[in-house]
Amino acid sequence: xxxxxxxxxxxxxxxxxxxxxxxxATAMALTIRESPVVAVxxxxxxxxxxxxxxxxxxxxxxxxKPLLILGIVACLVAMGALAGSLARHSVLKPVLVWVVLxxxxxxxxxxxxxxxxxxxxxVLVGFVTWLVxxxxxxxxxxxxxxxxxxxxxxxxxxxxxxxxxxxxxVGIAGAGRVVGRGRRHVAExxxxxxxxxxxxxxxxxxxxxxxxxxxxxxxxxxDFYLIHTAISVPTIEPKDWxxxxxxxxxxxxxxxxxxxxxxxxxxxxxxLNCVSNEVGGDLVGNAWWSGIRIADLxxxxxxxxxxxxxxxxxxxxxxxxxxxxALTDDRDAMLAVAMNGKPLPIEHGFPVRTIVPGLYGYxxxxxxxxxxxxxxxxxxxxxxxxxxxxxxxxxxMASRIDVPRSGDDVAVGDVNVGGLAWAQHTGIDTVELSxxxxxxxxxxxxxxxxxxxxxxxxxxxxxxxxEHELRVRATDNDxxxxxxxxxxxxxxxxxxxxxxxxxAT
Numbered sequence: 001x002x003x004x005x006x007x008x009x010x011x012x013x014x015x016x017x018x019x020x021x022x023x024x025a026t027a028m029a030l031t032i033r034e035s036p037v038v039a040v041x042x043x044x045x046x047x048x049x050x051x052x053x054x055x056x057x058x059x060x061x062x063x064x065k066p067l068l069i070l071g072i073v074a075c076l077v078a079m080g081a082l083a084g085s086l087a088r089h090s091v092l093k094p095v096l097v098w099v100v101l102x103x104x105x106x107x108x109x110x111x112x113x114x115x116x117x118x119x120x121x122x123v124l125v126g127f128v129t130w131l132v133x134x135x136x137x138x139x140x141x142x143x144x145x146x147x148x149x150x151x152x153x154x155x156x157x158x159x160x161x162x163x164x165x166x167x168x169x170v171g172i173a174g175a176g177r178v179v180g181r182g183r184r185h186v187a188e189x190x191x192x193x194x195x196x197x198x199x200x201x202x203x204x205x206x207x208x209x210x211x212x213x214x215x216x217x218x219x220x221x222x223d224f225y226l227i228h229t230a231i232s233v234p235t236i237e238p239k240d241w242x243x244x245x246x247x248x249x250x251x252x253x254x255x256x257x258x259x260x261x262x263x264x265x266x267x268x269x270x271x272l273n274c275v276s277n278e279v280g281g282d283l284v285g286n287a288w289w290s291g292i293r294i295a296d297l298x299x300x301x302x303x304x305x306x307x308x309x310x311x312x313x314x315x316x317x318x319x320x321x322x323x324x325x326a327l328t329d330d331r332d333a334m335l336a337v338a339m340n341g342k343p344l345p346i347e348h349g350f351p352v353r354t355i356v357p358g359l360y361g362y363x364x365x366x367x368x369x370x371x372x373x374x375x376x377x378x379x380x381x382x383x384x385x386x387x388x389x390x391x392x393x394x395x396x397m398a399s400r401i402d403v404p405r406s407g408d409d410v411a412v413g414d415v416n417v418g419g420l421a422w423a424q425h426t427g428i429d430t431v432e433l434s435x436x437x438x439x440x441x442x443x444x445x446x447x448x449x450x451x452x453x454x455x456x457x458x459x460x461x462x463x464x465x466x467e468h469e470l471r472v473r474a475t476d477n478d479x480x481x482x483x484x485x486x487x488x489x490x491x492x493x494x495x496x497x498x499x500x501x502x503x504a505t
Contacts, residue, residue, distance in 0.1 A: 004141060005085065011137035012084020012094070016076055018133045018165050019098075023105075023126030036105035036123050037076075041068050041231045042316075043108040050387030054490055057276060065231055076101070083130075087138050094134060102127040113317030133165055186235040190350055193238065193343045197265040198290045200341025206447035209456040211418040213403035217446070217456055218269075219285035221340050226347055227274045227283065227361065229383070234315040234368040238351045243335070247311075247374035250302030257351055261337060263292045268332045271422050271454045275360035275384075275393060276489050280400045280498035284422070286453050288341060289355050291334035294327045303328075303374060311380045312354055312364075313371040321382040322356060322364045323392050324374070331357050331425055331452065335369070357452035358425030360493060363393035390492035397423040397482045399431055399457075399474040399498060406500035412465050415504070418443075418458030423476040427451030430475045435461050436468055443472075451477065463504040471499040 020037065027035040045053070045068070057064050079097060086093035105123045109115055203218035238257040245253040273284035303324070310327060313319045327333045333356040337344060344350040349367030356364035362384040373380075377391055385391055399421035404410055421428045427448070432440035443459040461470075473482045486496035 004144065005088070007141060008084045008088045008138075009081040010084065011134060011141065012080040012082065012087065013077055014080075014165050015084065015130050015134040015137060016080025018168060019126040019129040020073075020076065021168075021170070022129045023122040026122040026125045035232070036109060036126065037069065037072055038231045039108040039112055040105060041065070041072055042229065043111060044068065044072075045229045045231075046383070048387075050384060050389055051490055053387065054276060058278070062226065069231065083134065084137075087134060088141075095131065098127055098130040101130075113313075137165065186237055186350070187346060189237055190343045190346065195261060195290070195338055195343060198338045198341060199267060199288075201288060204447070204449055207449070207453075207456065209418055209444065209446040209458045211403055211416055211456075211458045214418050214456055214458070215282070215402055215420060217286060217454070218340070219287055221287070221342065221345055221348070224285040224287060224339075224348065225274065225283045227276065228347075228367055229318050230314075230316045233347055235346060236315055236351055236368060241351050241370070243352065243370060243372065245297060245301050245372045245374070247372075248304035248307040248376075249374050250304075251300075253297070253301050255297075260292055260335060260352065264296070265290060266293050266332055266334060267291075269448075269450050269453045270332065270355060270357050271424060271452060272355070272361060272365060273395060273398070273422070273424075275362050275389065275493050277398075277494065278489065279398070279486070279494050279496045280500075281494075284398075284420075284454070287339050289332075289334065289336045290338035290341070291336035291352075291355065294333045294335060294354070294356075295329070297335075298324075298328055298374070301374075307374045307376060309375060309377050309380070311371075311373040311375050311382065312366040312369055313373070314366050315368040315370050318366070319382050320363050320366060321375075321377055321380050321385065321391070322354075322359065326356055326359055326364070333357065333364075358395055360393040360395055362389060363391075388491055393492060395422075395424045396493045396495055397421075397426075397428075397474055397476050397480065398494075399428075399472045399482060401433075401470060401472050401498055401500050403458075404500070404502050406502070409503050409505050410463065412504045413462060414460050415463050415502075416458060416460050417470060418456065419472060419498075420454045420456055421472075421474040422454035423474065423480075424452050426480075427477040428455045428474050429477045429479070431455075431457040432473055432475075433459055433461065434471050434473075435463070440473070463502070465504050467501065467503050469499060469501055471497045473497050 024035045060067055079101060083094035083097040102123050106120050109119050207217040241257045243255045267290045270289050271286040277283035308324050309321045310324060311319055311321050335352050336355045337352055339348060352369055353367045354365055354369050400419045402419040417433055421431050431443040433443055434440050441459060443457040446456040448455045475481045483495050484497045487494060
């Protein structure tokens with residue numbers, strides 16, 4: 001009787017990791033962005049309903065993608081153990097496990113935008129590896145079962161073979177990482193890139209209200225929030241980038257990177273915020289953006305009067321439909337090439353991304369953008385709107401308290417309170433604070449160079465000993481007062497007054 005169930009399961013797990021390693025290395029060698037595991041993860045993201053995705057992000061934040069990858073790997077480990085256990089009594093059953101996994105991986109790869117038959121090669125390599133490795137690891141276990149007197153020897157053979165394959169998996173994956181140095185090459189190209197006309201100003205002095213603890217008016221690149229669906233972000237050499245503008249136009253236009261940066265550059269301060277930002281949240285930032293105005297490009301191609309949106313598509317296949325009116329009016333909607341005076345970070349869309357003030361990113365801020373189709377909302381579907389989010393996504397007015405933090409203890413008496421407020425493409429006129437539901441007190445506002453940026457605010461209030469509730473609201477330059485009605489981020493952005501609790505002692 002064969003009692004070595006643990007070693008059979010271990011054989012399946014080792015086999016799984018070796019197959020994943022060879023699959024990953026093949027993808028890197030062929031410079032395929034989507035290894036099978038990444039392709040499966042991105043397929044899961046695309047198929048997840050918007051409400052569920054939003055709920056998960058609210059729980060785990062920016063750990064969503066690492067946890068998704070970890071979950072997929074855990075499932076694969078379990079499937080490997082299952083295949084190894086089935087190999088104890090059947091040659092065919094573990095093969096069926098590998099076939100199912102290969103079919104899932106192959107399907108996930110083939111539904112990626114622009115996928116070709118060659119993209120399935122890493123899946124096939126991994127599949128063959130599973131067959132060969134499990135067969136090799138099974139031999140000493142089968143021999144031990146047939147000849148119990150050789151148990152000690154065959155156990156050593158099994159451990160030696162499993163160890164060799166385990167080390168091979170590590171070496172193969174490492175080699176794949178070395179071979180797949182495309183990202184490092186793009187990073188070096190970015191570092192050496194010099195963009196004529198791009199300036200690098202410091203935040204104007206009068207944009208700071210002078211209260212420590214408020215988020216800086218200019219957000220450093222490394223601190224700027226990151227939201228996207230890509231598991232493995234696209235790495236595009238500037239020389240390989242093109243943008244095609246087509247659809248309901250008089251003249252189709254294809255731009256190379258050099259074509260783009262040779263045009264008239266525009267620069268402006270601009271605040272971006274994510275539709276997933278909760279009341280008082282930090283999925284918002286302000287930077288100095290440099291790029292080419294989209295309105296000028298659209299004027300050049302000539303627009304069909306029936307068009308009302310542009311379907312933007314990223315290199316990784318993500319897309320969104322952006323209202324044409326927001327791309328052709330007087331705002332600085334741009335194809336951005338630089339952020340805070342430097343070429344875009346890779347994670348923020350290098351070499352080119354779209355920036356549109358006044359719209360949430362899910363309908364406008366396409367990173368790694370490669371395609372503009374001038375079209376109509378009625379004729380297209382887009383990633384997030386297909387998942388229950390609204391079609392046009394105008395930014396809602398918001399304000400938040402940064403100082404003090406909710407739950408802080410403060411000294412009895414005068415307390416400095418401050419934070420940020422924004423109403424893109426309209427601007428903030430006033431910010432007010434209420435203590436314990438009392439009357440609203442006006443705050444002092446810092447200056448802003450543009451209505452498309454946030455503004456710092458501050459005031460001093462007197463607090464007696466005990467628990468206190470502070471809430472903030474803003475009014476924009478059109479006289480619209482921020483609503484206190486609390487609504488969730490789905491389907492078009494959160495609303496409500498940011499409210500905190502503090503204790504004066």
